[in-house]
Structure formats: structure tokens, C-alpha cells
Amino acid sequence: MSALFSELFAAIPAAVARAPARANLLGEHTDYNDGFVLPTPLPYLTTVALGPGPAGMIEAHAARFGETKTRALDAPPAGDWLDYVLGCVRVAMQEGAAVEGVRVAIDSDVPMGAGISSSAALEVATLRALREWLGLEIDDVQVAKLGQRAESGYVGMPCGIMDQMVSSLGTPGQALFLDTRSLEYRLLALPANHALAVVHSGVAHRLTDGGYRQRRSECEAAASALTVKSLRELDVADLPAIMALPEPLNRRTRHVVTENRRVLDGVAALERGDAVEFGRLMVESHASQRDDYNVSLPEIDALVETALKHGALGARLTGGGFGGCIIALVEDPASWWPAVAAEHPAARLVYPR
Template sequence: MGFQEVFGALPEASARAPGRVNLLGEHTDYQEGYVLPTPIPYFTQVEAGRAEGRVEAYSETLGELRARPLASPAQGDFLDYLLGVVWALREAGHPVPGARFYVRSQVPLGAGLSSSAALEVAALKALRALYRLPLSDLEVALLAQRAEVAYVGVRCGIMDQMAASLGEVGQALFLDTRTLEHENLPLPQGTRVAVLDLGLSRRLAEGGYNQRRQEAEEAARRLGVRSLREVADLCLVESLPSPLDRRARHIVSENLRVLRGVEALRKGDAGGFGALMTQSHRSLAQDYEVSLPELDALVEAALEAGALGAKLTGAGFGGAVVALVAEALWEDFQRTLRDRFPGLRLL
């Protein structure tokens, strides 16, 4: 099956974008903080063709063909993301009359690997080529975020879309989400990033993500700051009522971990970087309360199997674990974890 079989014509443009894991900087991006994601070598490929007044799309993964007029509201399916990017382009003044899409993806759905951002960015880059739109990769990321927030209804930060549009596989993208300054930094030599997926899917729009975001906003308001990015002293958060004190403590300490992680990457300090990843998971589990017992067990098992560090990746409430593993231990690491978790998928 391909574009021509579904739509009866050849595609006119094509683009792809990667999934991502977040090494450090979880739940900081919507508080103008620092993040450190890395793209993974698993991509969403989008082929596109012209259409008038509607968006049609076939998902190879789901085996579904869907179509709706441009003015349609979100309906809770995969087409929302594609209608959303067309909507965002039209809102920004770009003359996009509609589109047809054929989507194939290697990025697991619902695993916290940014399958939605990969789809949005790939679709936007395909539309950029199809309609010859004057868009930079940074503008693509911003439009993708707008589509997800304003059309799909998930109040995400900018990290996922920036990683999908500007990141490079094998490097970490150090991003200041306030200024959008960014830098790609090489991962430590002799290590590899492992993604451990137990299939614990979750739906961001229906889970606790929006609640955590509201709690962070309330904590910032009570502290009298625009965002928790402006808080550098952890003692200040102790004045907040529960659970706002814990939520703010995670975000403030996580920003510090990202900055220390960047220093570790610049020095090639794999052990130091891994320790920061593990500290991040403890904070996500205890202070931000977005982990699950299954994720905690998987993190501990990864550490016992020799990982330099491990943490949940993505918003939590399900999803996957990311681990930093020495290349020399990779085969033993895989074998140990597969023996303990027979249904585990390693990426």
C-alpha cells in the first residue's frame, strides 16, 4: 500500500521527522525552562499531495483512511494532527487550500517518544515543499506546537517539536525554551541511548498532564514570578502549600540538572550525566508524581543491569524509559532486561 494506491495519484512531496527521548528537562518546557532531548533513529514519513477544501490522510500504522473539511473541529483521532497543521498554516497567513497525506511511522504510539510531534513536523515539512512555503525549521516547530495546543487541545511545550525539527540523531539538543536558543551537543563517546518500552500507553489530553501544568502555573503565581524558570533558590518553594511545593521543587531542580548535564556533556562525563538522569527520575516519581510502579521497576532493573543512568521519558503516566548504556555492556544489558521483562521492546 502507498500514496498512489490510496489516492490514485503520485505524491508531490515527502518529508520525515524523528521521534525523541528526553534525557533531562522533563516538565520544564512549559515553565520557560531548559530541556535536553535527543532524536531517536526512528522516523515518521509523510507523503503529501494537493487537495481543495479538505484534508485526507491514510495511516499505515492504523490502517485507517480519514477525511474532513478544513473547518472541522478536532475529533480525537490521528487526523486531528494533520488538520491542525493545515489550520496553523492558514492562521499564519499561508495559502494552503488542503492536502492529502500518506503516513508511515516507525515511532511507537503513546510511548512518550513524541509520535505526535514527529507527525506534525513531517507533515509541515512536506507541506512546505508542496506549496513552496517560506518557512525555517524553527518556524516549522512553532507552527507544529500551535497546531497541537490550539487545535488538538494538548497544552504541550515547545520541546518535542524543536527536537523533531532541529535535532540531530546522536546528539542532544540543549534548548532554552524561553529564548529558543539551541545547540546540538554530542553524546558521550562509547555510550548509547536505549529506549525501553513496555507498551504502557497513555493519552496526554485525557491524563494528568494538563493538571500538572496548571499546578506549575499556580506555583509560579503564588511565588510572584512569570515562570518557575526565574526561581533559582530551592528554599523558596518550601513556602508553597502541598502539592505545589513538590511540583515547583521538581521544576526548579530539573532546570539545574539540565545545566549540569550540559557541563557533563561538554566534558564527556558519561557517569556524571547518567547520575543526573537517575536523579531526574526520582524527582519525577516523588515530587511530580507522574511515574508508575512499572516505570519505577524498569528504571531500577536498567540500573541493576549496568546502565549509567535511567529515567522515564516524556510526560509520564505511562510511556517509556530512557537509559544511558556503555557500548561495551550493550549485549549483556539487553539480554538481562529481556529475560526479566519478556514483553519489553528495546529501541
């Protein structure tokens, strides 16, 4: 990346940093409800090199798209990839960072439209590079919080904090159990003698089409109707009151409450090394996303069924939904994948590569 930056801008970068993508094992659509999540980082990386640039301006090059964009630091979002970078620069400036102008070079092998959080990887990598360049006294949790603030406040995507936290704090090969209300977290070993497989359905994941915002709004309406600050305050004992809500608020809330319970049960299963139980929880999670939260698609459902038919202990939609990937718990991805691929020619194995 230093070479790319030097080629583009005839200067040596002041800092280079990277951050990974992620897959979520359990805990979908719970993070913006102050709930529990259980993601893991994936070995796909976004790398950012940056240094000083023209006063009042950001000049950034994305190698993946082969394009360079220039914008004023005080410009509004334009609906493109530069928004994520500029949003991070702006929140850093709000925290007191002295940025007069900045040049940025970006490269990434994170698959786009897969629902494995290319945006959080870009945000965390950018903020890490800014931290190194400017000597910012922010820890990895603060990096995640600033990344979320950039995406929600500047980009305009009202995301939870799960993606930024696992990109900033996760360890490859381990799950990150995160309480999104307190931001307490711990790392857990994944099931022994099993592996994760992430498969792209062939349908691009796109949260910005409105479904995500609608689900979040429905959760807020349900919390208001039940007179709680967030759906995190509810448990399975509250299901009779939850199901008395009007459609679809009742089912949206049931998903969040039962998904929080599945994360806690999944953590217990990981702690005792119970891969079979963890797989069962993954299957339950998918059914809840499909039937109660309505974020799955027929192509995703069929892929999950095929994954299970060919021996996966568990499989589910991962990410925000409306396309993207499934994640499966299997004994051996190399022997499992050919049978799945034969039935789903549009699908592709994202991980392991």
C-alpha cells in the same frame, strides 16, 4: 510513500517529507515552564506525502491503521489522528498558505504509546511537506513553533515546544540543548564509549488522561503564588520560599527548579565527557519525577531499578510520564538488555532496535 500516495489517490504527491521521534535525556516537564531541556532524536520516522485535494476538504490515509478519513478543512477536532494533520494545515493557512484542499498519505514506524513523541514527528513531517509543496518561507524553528501551535491550539493538548524542536532541529547521535524561553539551542556529543537504550515499560503512555494538564495547571498556580511569570525565573536559592507553598505545589515547583539545574549540569558533564556524572543526574531526575512530580508508576520505577542493577550508569523515565519508556545510559545495550528483559517480560527494547 510516493507509491502509496499514487495508489490511494491516482496522482503523484506534490511533496514528501519525514521527521523523527525523540527521547529526552534530561529536562522533563520544564519546557512548558520556559526551562531547559536536553532531548535527542531517535531513528524512527514518520513520513508524509501530500498534494492537492477536493476544495474545502482534507482526505488522509494512515497506513499504520489502514484507514482513510475525510473532513472539512474548517471542521472542529474529532479526537483522532487526523486532528494532528489538519491542525498543521490550519496553522499553515493562518500563516497565509493557499490550501484549497489536500490529500495526505502517512506512514510511520514510531512506536505508539511509548512517550517518544509520535505526535511531534507527524506535525513536523506534515509541515515540512506543506513547506515544500507551497514554497512556504518558514525555517526549521518556525516549523516547530507551528507544530506546537497546531497541537495546543487545535488538537487541544497544551504541550511545550521541546518535542517539535528536537524533531525539526535535532541530529541523530547528538543531544539538543534547548532553552525553551529564548529558543536558543546547540548540539552536543553524547558520552563516548556508551550508548543510550530506550525500553518500553509495557504500560502505554497517555498524556490525554488529565495528569499532564493537572501538572501544568499546578505549575501555573505556583508561579502565580510566587509572583513570577514562569517557574524558569526561580533557582535553587529560592527553595525555602518554594517549600513554603502548599502541597503539592511546593514539590511540583521543586522538581522544575532542580530539573533545570540538572540540565545545565548535564550539559557541563557532556562537554567534559563525564558519563558517570551524567548518569548520576539521570538517576536524580527520575527520583524527582517519581517523588516530587508524581508522574512515574511502579512498573517504571522497578524497570529503572533493574536497569541500574544490571550496570546502567543512569536510567530515568523519559517522556511525559504515566507509562511509556525509560532511557538508560549503558556501555553495551546488547549485553545489558537480556538480563533486564528476564526480570521484565512485559518490557521491550525500543532503541537500539
